[in-house]
Amino acid sequence: xxxxxxxxxxxxxxxxxxxxxxxxxxxxxxxxxxxxxxxxxxxxxxxxxxxxxxxxxxxxxxxxxxxxxxxxxxxxxxxxxxxxxxxxxxxxxxxxxxxxxxxxxxxxxxxxxxx
Amino acid sequence: xxxxxxxxxxxxxxxxxxxxxxxxxxxxxxxxxxxxxxxxxxxxxxxxxxxxxxxxxxxxxxxxxxxxxxxxxxxxxxxxxxxxxxxxxxxxxxxxxxxxxxxxxxxxxxxx
Numbered sequence: 001x002x003x004x005x006x007x008x009x010x011x012x013x014x015x016x017x018x019x020x021x022x023x024x025x026x027x028x029x030x031x032x033x034x035x036x037x038x039x040x041x042x043x044x045x046x047x048x049x050x051x052x053x054x055x056x057x058x059x060x061x062x063x064x065x066x067x068x069x070x071x072x073x074x075x076x077x078x079x080x081x082x083x084x085x086x087x088x089x090x091x092x093x094x095x096x097x098x099x100x101x102x103x104x105x106x107x108x109x110x111x112x113x114x115x
Numbered sequence: 116x117x118x119x120x121x122x123x124x125x126x127x128x129x130x131x132x133x134x135x136x137x138x139x140x141x142x143x144x145x146x147x148x149x150x151x152x153x154x155x156x157x158x159x160x161x162x163x164x165x166x167x168x169x170x171x172x173x174x175x176x177x178x179x180x181x182x183x184x185x186x187x188x189x190x191x192x193x194x195x196x197x198x199x200x201x202x203x204x205x206x207x208x209x210x211x212x213x214x215x216x217x218x219x220x221x222x223x224x225x226x227x
Contacts (some may be wrong), residue, residue, distance in 0.1 A: 009155065034215045043119075043218035044158075044206055051214075090157065092215070101146065101165075101209070102173075103216055107157040 006106035023091030138206035204220035
């Protein structure tokens with residue numbers, strides 16, 4: 001069965017520092033992978049997605065992620081953190097089973113950005 | 116603009132009462148989903164529907180019910196059988212392709 005594991009429920013970085021949020025996946029078939037961001041009391045917003053095209057995927061707000069099959073990873077990065085990046089981030093894998101297609105989410109990583 | 120509308124944003128329920136959360140989308144998406152979010156547990160799938168008049172149970176369907184009478188609407192009823200209903204509920208929709216989901220802004224349900 002497909003699943004994702006997010007390493008680290010909380011990550012704290014200084015403003016201007018590199019952001020690295022880790023996600024590893026488990027899938028028996030080529031996966032579709034996603035990163036979402038959630039601000040307090042709001043829904044989830046799609047940051048970026050990997051759908052078997054380029055392995056380096058660029059998303060909104062300066063984020064990007066690299067699909068590494070050999071490491072079964074899809075880590076999210078941003079070169080320079082901004083205070084507005086403070087939020088919860090979810091990695092997800094899409095399961096396609098015939099006509100059914102569902103996203104399975106990781107447990108989330110809360111990003112704190114300090115001055 | 117197209118999107119998903121969830122209402123109400125905040126909902127209070129007395130123990131023993133049923134309550135219905137609304138979810139409407141104008142994206143012409145075929146599939147719709149309900150997730151429950153609790154702190155530290157991520158999102159857990161309650162029900163999903165791939166087509167009108169059809170829906171399937173997710174991982175935590177007990178104590179919940181849904182209907183899909185129209186393509187645009189997928190209401191969720193939290194019944195009195197749900198023992199711990201206080202949570203943040205998220206509705207989403209998607210097409211049958213490689214894309215992700217579009218989410219509503221959520222409903223926070225509190226049992227008082």
